[in-house]
Amino acid sequence: MSEVRGPVLSRPAQVAGVAVGALTLVAGGVAVFLTDNALGSTALVAAGVVIGALAVFGNHLRAIGAGGITLELERAAQEARAQARQARAAGDMDRAEELELRAQQLLGSAGSVATRYELLRTTEPSGWDRTSRLEQVMRAGRALDAEVLAPQQVTDLFATGSDGNRMVAIALIQSDPRLATADVLVDAIGETRSSFEQYQALVAAEQAADRLPDADRARLREVVEALLAGPLGQRSSDRRTVARRLLERLSR
Numbered sequence: 001m002s003e004v005r006g007p008v009l010s011r012p013a014q015v016a017g018v019a020v021g022a023l024t025l026v027a028g029g030v031a032v033f034l035t036d037n038a039l040g041s042t043a044l045v046a047a048g049v050v051i052g053a054l055a056v057f058g059n060h061l062r063a064i065g066a067g068g069i070t071l072e073l074e075r076a077a078q079e080a081r082a083q084a085r086q087a088r089a090a091g092d093m094d095r096a097e098e099l100e101l102r103a104q105q106l107l108g109s110a111g112s113v114a115t116r117y118e119l120l121r122t123t124e125p126s127g128w129d130r131t132s133r134l135e136q137v138m139r140a141g142r143a144l145d146a147e148v149l150a151p152q153q154v155t156d157l158f159a160t161g162s163d164g165n166r167m168v169a170i171a172l173i174q175s176d177p178r179l180a181t182a183d184v185l186v187d188a189i190g191e192t193r194s195s196f197e198q199y200q201a202l203v204a205a206e207q208a209a210d211r212l213p214d215a216d217r218a219r220l221r222e223v224v225e226a227l228l229a230g231p232l233g234q235r236s237s238d239r240r241t242v243a244r245r246l247l248e249r250l251s252r
Contacts, residue, residue: 113141113171114164121163121194134196141171146179154179163193170197173204180208182216190223195239202242209249221250 087095117137124130149172158169170188173180185208188201205220212220224247227233232240 110141110144110168113137113144114162114168116140116164117167118162118164131196138167138171138174138200141168142175144168144172144175146172146176149176149179151179151181155181155183158184158187163197166193167197167200170200170204173208174200177204177208177211180204180211182212182219186219186223189220189227199239199242202239202246206242206246206249209246217250221247224250 087093117134120130120133120137124133154169154172157172158166166188169184173184185201185205189198189205192198192201202224205224209217209220224243228240228243228247232243
């Protein structure tokens with residue numbers, strides 16, 4: 001994944017982006033109250049947030065590039081759209097519309113979650129207030145439509161390397177443990193970017209542990225044992241509590 005170096009958006013482009021984002025956000029807000037199409041309304045709101053955020057902060061974010069969130073989740077969206085075309089060909093127009101909107105919502109909402117996480121990490125001082133707001137972002141990530149995803153897509157998303165994409169992948173595993181892979185969990189726990197990421201990865205691993213093959217459980221057990229053998233195991237914390245529970249589950 002290549003970093004963005006130097007300004008990528010001109011001032012007029014930023015102004016135009018803010019305007020488009022605001023209009024899209026307003027349209028989505030109005031649609032929430034005037035229509036019954038909840039998925040479409042949510043997609044508009046999410047798209048407005050993403051467009052506006054990228055217009056304002058696009059020159060400062062490292063996560064925008066060929067390895068960004070759309071590269072991996074676009075595949076899932078394309079699959080959902082392919083299913084929509086099949087449903088349309090079969091005459092099931094309601095199902096086709098539902099799949100199209102789910103594809104749009106997945107891309108818009110996931111991009112918004114990743115962007116919000118990175119903005120908080122880079123602009124807010126560490127402390128309980130930031131942790132609380134980061135947890136709100138994770139709740140939004142767990143609310144994403146994970147049904148159209150496969151484990152490899154989530155692993156590929158995590159592997160893009162941006163902090164926001166890593167956290168979206170972890171949130172998706174928390175919401176749907178079938179998406180878990182040892183590659184994601186072992187890296188997020190053993191080579192973590194932050195204590196917050198490590199805690200969330202431990203929670204995801206605890207939820208997914210019983211679904212993993214024996215070889216993956218062994219890999220995960222090894223990294224958790226190493227974690228508890230270090231400084232983390234010597235002092236009381238939420239991470240130590242979850243790590244101990246996870247190790248007990250993996251040792252059964």
